Amino acid sequence: MKGKRYILILLLLGGIYTTCKKPYNPKIVDAPNHYLVVEGVINNGSDSTIVRLSKTVNISGNVSTSGVDNCTVSVEAEGGAAYTLNPQGSGLYAVPSLSLDAAKKYRLHILTGDSKEYASDYVEVKKTQPIDSIGFLVKNNALQLYTNTHDASNSTRYYRWSFDETWRFHAKYQSSYMVDQQAKMVIARPPSESSYYCFASDKSTTIVIGSSAKLTQDVIFQQPLTTIAAESEKIEMRYTILLKQYALTKEAYQFWENLKKNTEQLGSIFDAQPSQLTGNIHNLKDAAEPVIGYISVTNIQSKRVFIDNADVPKDWVAKYPYDCAAPDTALFFNPKTRQDDVLSIIINGTAIPVDAITQQNSVIGYTYSSIECTDCRIRGRVPTPSYWKER
Structure with missing residues (x-):
């Protein structure tokens, strides 16, 4: 009897949980907020300083984030000179190598196309070791x-x-052949392809x-x-x-540490609880507006x-x-099917010729496979990068 009583209690609790469960959609998820996101480092060295500006998007939305253009972006010394970053498109702004005075503090200043003004705190120049x-x-x-x-x-x-x-x-x-669509024939694959x-x-x-x-x-x-x-x-x-x-700096480290916890270490009851991200970039006319990012100055x-x-x-x-089976065979004329497999499958189809099939020194067809299994260019590039070195 005791065991049946426990089962009945569990069933009742399960029914209550099911009937009381409601979707939770906090207003903040659907709120039309698009906060400024600032990514980059003021580089005191031979490399360029590159800053990317974008806007946050709602979790429930189907729009991806995009760059914020038409802004005036500059690096400013405390009580001193300013260096303007040139717009590169897609929210990117850059300036060539900067030689900053390590005894001064610097900040990033942003004036948007809609006249909003943002700036980071003035921070010290840190020296990065090799x-x-x-x-x-x-x-x-x-x-x-x-x-x-x-x-x-x-x-x-x-x-x-x-x-x-x-x-x-x-x-x-490795595909040794390709289709010449103008001539409607299979040709040897040139080095350019x-x-x-x-x-x-x-x-x-x-x-x-x-x-x-x-x-x-x-x-x-x-x-x-x-x-x-x-x-x-x-x-x-x-x-x-x-x-x-x-x-x-210690403050920059704490920002990145909190960002890491909020984005990579959440999901179970044993993980860190989400916390408010406090960067060092602010709206100069509206201190209550959140701005995402932290600007550091270093080589x-x-x-x-x-x-x-x-x-x-x-x-x-x-x-x-990709799931690639062994290459199949297409013949110029298949007596069993009474059709030209090369014409229908390769030339007028989507199959990629791999190797020629010969008989008595004559090509009678080709082996073939899919583009996913024969063409690396669908997910990569052929030209060798300038920095690449062979062993």
């Missing part, structure tokens, strides 16, 4: 990339990193920060950067990472390394992203 090294560990059937750095003067303490990745990959099958080897690139999408504030020495050892799975195409042939290192240190497939375990095999 990157000591970039390495990797084979861990949990993946490649764990890390970096090492230090500051002998013990004055940096707070760091952030971003990176660009590039890798060489190839299509599943090469489609087997390609390069792909990506940028870091996570926030990578580190601190030595609790250490006696300002040393960062094996700071994790990114993980590459054993079956990833990134390390099938050759891979390179360009790492950029930024020195932060940027960078380092590039290459990793070859020979550097990873031999039993790692890359997984091709």
Whole structure:
């Protein structure tokens, strides 16, 4: 009886939960708020200072964020000179190398096309130390990339990193032929239409920060950067990472730490609770308006390394992203079907010819596959990047 009583109680509770459950749509989700987002670093070095302006979008909306153009953007010294950033389109603004006075403080000033005025707090110029090294560990059937750095003067303490990745990959099958649509015939694929080897690139999408504030020495050892799975195409042939290192103030570090918690570490009851993001950029005429972003002033240190497939375990095999069966066969005339397979499947169809089928020194047809399995250009580019180096 006791067991039946428990079951009855659970059923009643379940019914109450089901009938009381209502969708929760807070007003803030649908509110027409589009806050300014400012991304970038004032670069006191040989590289350009590049700032991107955009607007937030509602979670419930189906519009993607886009750049904010028609703005006047400048770097201003406290009580001194100003340097104007030139518009590049799509919300990007840039100025060539700046040589700033480390004894002064600087801010970013923004005047929008609708006469709104924004500015960051004046912040000190931080000096970023060089990157000591970039390495990797084979861990949990993946490649764990890390970096090492230090500051002998013990004055940096707070760091952030971003990176660009590039890798060489190839299509599943090498197509030696293509269709000349004007002549309506299959021809040998010229070098200008090469489609087997390609390069792909990506940028870091996570926030990578580190601190030595609790250490006696300002040393960062094996700071994790990114993980590459054993079956990833990134390390099938050759891979390179360009790492950029930024020195932060304590306040900037706290901003990036909160942003990381809010965007990457939420989802379970054990994760950090969301918190208000407080950047250092403000609407000068409306202090209550939220502005997303934090402007730092520092030189940027960078380092590039290459990793070859020979550097990873031999039993790692890359997984091709498409389901590619063995190439099929198309004949010029198929007696069984009484039709020209090459004409219907390849020339007037969507199949890509792979290799010629010969009989008594005459081409009688071609093997073929899909564009996904034969043309790397649908997700990469053929030209070799200027920074690429072979082993």
